[in-house]
Amino acid sequence: MAWLEMSRTPDGRPQDWRVGDCFWSPRKNSAGRPWAFWETMQKVRAGDVVFHLCGESNRAAFTGCSIAASDCILLDEGPAGPSELYRVELTNYQSFPSPLLLKDVFTVNDNGLRAYFESNRNKSADKERLFYVIQAGRVQCLNGAYLSFISDELLALLFGVDARVTPTSSSAVAARVTAGVVLSEVARRVGQQGFARNVKANFGNSCCFPGCAVSDHRFLVGAHIAKWADNPELRGETSNGLCLCLVHDKAFELGAFTLDKQARVVLGKGSFGSPWLTPQLEAAAGKPILAGSIGLSLEALAHHWRAHGFALDATVAL
Numbered sequence: 023m024a025w026l027e028m029s030r031t032p033d034g035r036p037q038d039w040r041v042g043d044c045f046w047s048p049r050k051n052s053a054g055r056p057w058a059f060w061e062t063m064q065k066v067r068a069g070d071v072v073f074h075l076c077g078e079s080n081r082a083a084f085t086g087c088s089i090a091a092s093d094c095i096l097l098d099e100g101p102a103g104p105s106e107l108y109r110v111e112l113t114n115y116q117s118f119p120s121p122l123l124l125k126d127v128f129t130v131n132d133n134g135l136r137a138y139f140e141s142n143r144n145k146s147a148d149k150e151r152l153f154y155v156i157q158a159g160r161v162q163c164l165n166g167a168y169l170s171f172i173s174d175e176l177l178a179l180l181f182g183v184d185a186r187v188t189p190t191s192s193s194a195v196a197a198r199v200t201a202g203v204v205l206s207e208v209a210r211r212v213g214q215q216g217f218a219r220n221v222k223a224n225f226g227n228s229c230c231f232p233g234c235a236v237s238d239h240r241f242l243v244g245a246h247i248a249k250w251a252d253n254p255e256l257r258g259e260t261s262n263g264l265c266l267c268l269v270h271d272k273a274f275e276l277g278a279f280t281l282d283k284q285a286r287v288v289l290g291k292g293s294f295g296s297p298w299l300t301p302q303l304e305a306a307a308g309k310p311i312l313a314g315s316i317g318l319s320l321e322a323l324a325h326h327w328r329a330h331g332f333a334l335d336a337t338v339a340l
């Protein structure tokens with residue numbers, strides 16, 4: 023899932039509450055009532071992509087994106103003292119090469135955004151709470167739309183370019199150029215997120231290491247067998263992934279173990295000298311991991327063997 027956070031005055035935030043650290047909202051307004059764009063906070067899950075729209079009026083711009091590091095948590099204390107808040111931790115903040123002005127995004131993608139707004143308005147159910155409205159004949163930001171859901175289609179509209187529109191100003195041209203950079207970054211982030219989701223589902227959302235019982239999604243990752251950066255062809259493939267808990271993910275990443283062609287655990291030569299981890303790994307040696315519906319890529323496994331010095335034979339078919 024992808025979300026958009028609007029922060030009008032990002033510079034005034036205290037340490038640990040800055041853009042990219044977290045985002046938060048009150049749970050109730052001063053009259054004790056909930057507000058739809060605050061309630062949305064509760065739907066954010068760890069691993070979701072969050073875009074940041076910062077600044078006011080003509081200076082409002084998309085400045086970067088982050089990954090949610092936690093589900094929404096409830097707090098009783100905020101940066102200004104006791105207060106009932108929603109908060110989501112963020113990680114991997116990446117600023118865009120240059121801020122993408124909202125007014126340029128609105129100009130360049132005007133037709134598409136209008137059509138999206140209309141089709142959403144005409145839905146009989148599951149209407150999205152959009153961060154923009156058509157007001158006085160213009161596409162405008164909706165005041166108070168603090169956090170809103172961004173569908174894949176809306177993402178493409180915002181950061182893609184409507185080929186039917188010819189830019190009429192230099193800033194609109196700049197927006198087109200930046201949009202290309204942003205879009206590739208977005209595609210990478212969303213692709214990673216989709217990969218992790220598919221991999222976890224392939225193993226029934228449990229750590230696949232023999233005998234490991236971790237199934238709480240906050241402690242699970244969709245790990246790459248062949249590294250993301252090293253192997254472009256395999257990067258999005260579910261067969262290049264293992265659902266592992268944080269400990270077994272790290273052990274696999276460090277080469278403490280690998281898997282043979284029958285997906286059985288093979289231990290690495292290095293010892294971690296850990297009285298806690300070593301016996302656990304040794305007990306699993308030779309045992310198969312939990313089988314996923316989609317089998318593992320032999321090519322990806324061979325990549326892991328080479329990277330960590332395992333002398334395993336990849337020549338015989340699985």
Ligand SMILES: [Zn+2]
Binds near residue numbers: 231234236266267268
């Ligand atoms: Zn595990």
